Amino acid sequence: MSSAAESQFHVLAVDDSLIDRKLIERLLKISSYQVTTVDSGSKALEFLGSRVNDDRSSSDSLPSVSPSDHQGVEVNLIITDYCMPGMTGYDLLKKIKESSSLRDIPVVIMSSENVPSRITRCLEEGAEEFILKPVRLADVNKLRPHMMRTKKLKGQEQEQEQEQELQEESVTHCEIRSQPPRQHELEIEQSQQDQSQQIQQHQQQKSGNNNKRKALDVEEGLSPDRTRSRYNGVATF
C-alpha cells in the first residue's frame, strides 16, 4: 500500500472538530501520508502562506521541482471540512483557487450533509472531490490519483502545462457514497473497486479545443485540470 514515493505526499487536513481531526489524521497516516492538521481555514492559509512562499518564491513561473527536492514542506493535497465557524471550507477553497501560488494544490471537501447544491458549488469552484462524513479508508484511497497528478504535472510535463493554461479544459470527477452505510467496509482493499453501491459521476466539459492531451483524459483521476475553467454544466445528484 505504501511506497517510499507515496510516503512523501503531504496532506493538510482542516477541521474544527478535534475528534474529526484525530480521525482524519489516523486515516491519512495509516495510508502512509505525511499529515498536518489545523483547526480552521485561516490557520490553513497561514500554514500554506509560510510554506509556499519559502518553497516557491516565483510561483507563477512553475518552478521545476523534482520529487527529491521537496523536503516534506510542500502540501500535495488539502482536505477540509465544509462546515466550520468563521471561514468555511468553501471560503477556504475559493481563497486557494484565487491564489496564483496555491491554486495547483488539489482541494477535497468533506461534509456530513449531502446537500446537492453545496456539492455542485464546491465542484464548480474547483474542488476535486466531495466526501461525505464520516470519512472512511475507502475515501482516503480516492485521494491518491489527485496527488499523483500534481506530482506528475510538476515533473516533466510543465511545458505542456503552460500551453495548456491557454487552452483550458476541465474535468470534474466526483464520487458520492450512497447512504445508509454499505456492507463492504470490512474489505478495505476491495472496497475502492467496489462501486456497486456508489453513485459515480463523471462530469466533463471541454472548452472547445480538443487538444493533444485528450488521451490523458481517459485515465481516470489523472485529468489535467489544474487550471480549470468554471463549468456551467448542471450537476444532478
Next chain:
Amino acid sequence: MEVGQMQRRLVEFTKSLFMEGFLDGQFLQLQQLQDESNPDFVVEVVSLFFQDSEKLLNDLTSALEQQNVDFKKVDAHVHQLKGSSSSIGAQRVKNACVVFRSFCEEQNLEGCMRCLQQVKQEFYLAKDKFETLFTLEQQILAAGGSIPATEITSF
C-alpha cells in the same frame, strides 16, 4: 473467568451492540485505525467524544432554558454532536440528533426539549455500553489474552 470465556463474552457483547443499533460500521473503521503504533486509538477517540459531548449537552441544556431560545445556536450544538457521534459510530445518539435538528428547524421548543432528553438518554446508554466494552477488553488483556477481531459483515 478464563480468557476464552471472556473473549466469547466480548464477541457476543460487541455483536449485541450492533444488533441493537448502538454501533454502526463507523466503529469498525475506528478499530481498523488502531494498530501497534496506536494501540489505544479507539479508547482515546471515544473518550474524547464523551468529554466533548458532556460539554455540548450542558450548552444545549442552558441554550434551551433561555427566555428567547436561539434555535440557530441550539441547532449548531446538535450539529456538532451529530457529527462527532457519527464519527465514532454511536448510531443511536446520531439518530436522536437527526430528529432533534428537525425540531430546531421548526423552532419547536417542546419538541426540542423532548429531543434533548432523548439524546441525553441515548448518550448515557452509549457511554455505559462503551465502558462495558472497554472494561471487557482490558480484562482480557490483563489476563494475557488478545482481543478477538470484530467479525461483523452486515453492518
